[in-house]
Amino acid sequence: MKALATSFAALLAVLAGCSQPSGTAANGETAGAEQRGAMEAAQALPPGVLASDAWIREVPAGGSVAGGYLAISNGSGSDDRLLAVESDQAARVEIHEMRHEDGIMRMRHLDDGLPLPVGERTALAPGGYHLMFIEPARPFAAGDEVPATLRFAHAPAQEVVFEVRGLGGEER
DSSP, rough: OOOHHHHHHHHHHHHHHSOOOTOOTSSSBBTTTHHHHHHHHHHHHHEEEEEEEEEEEOTTOOOOOOEEEEEEEESSSSOEEEEEOTTTTEEEEEEEEEEETTTTTEEEEEOOOEOOOTOOEEEOOOOOOEEEEEEEEOOOOTEEEEEEEESSSSOOEEEEEEEEEETTTTOO
């Protein structure tokens, strides 16, 4: 029995000698440095996926769309994605992106939602990512509030209230 125990101890010593030091890859580089960097960045944000600074542009009488804006911080520890936005104040809400392409500003619907990288704050703002409230139930007037629900790939759904600002209202 003593011989078996000695052989087992020797085997463990050999296996331990073959493994890399914790956190080091076979090429000598630190393994998971990118993951650790993302985790550190996520720890600098509030925990979880958190929406803030939600506002929407006023809709003039007869208007059929309104742009919605907010910021989403991802301090959850892993990448996530904004998949959908729902509001009973509009027929539908779409997630869009504006970008310059060949000297022309183009807008497109993000069918797969908006990526929310871990450790980052993603801004939905005029001229970039934004929400389109399509066919509002009523004209949105400055001072109104528009409730909506954000749906994510991993984080729980989040209720948000958009503050309605005048047509000239910009980010604060």
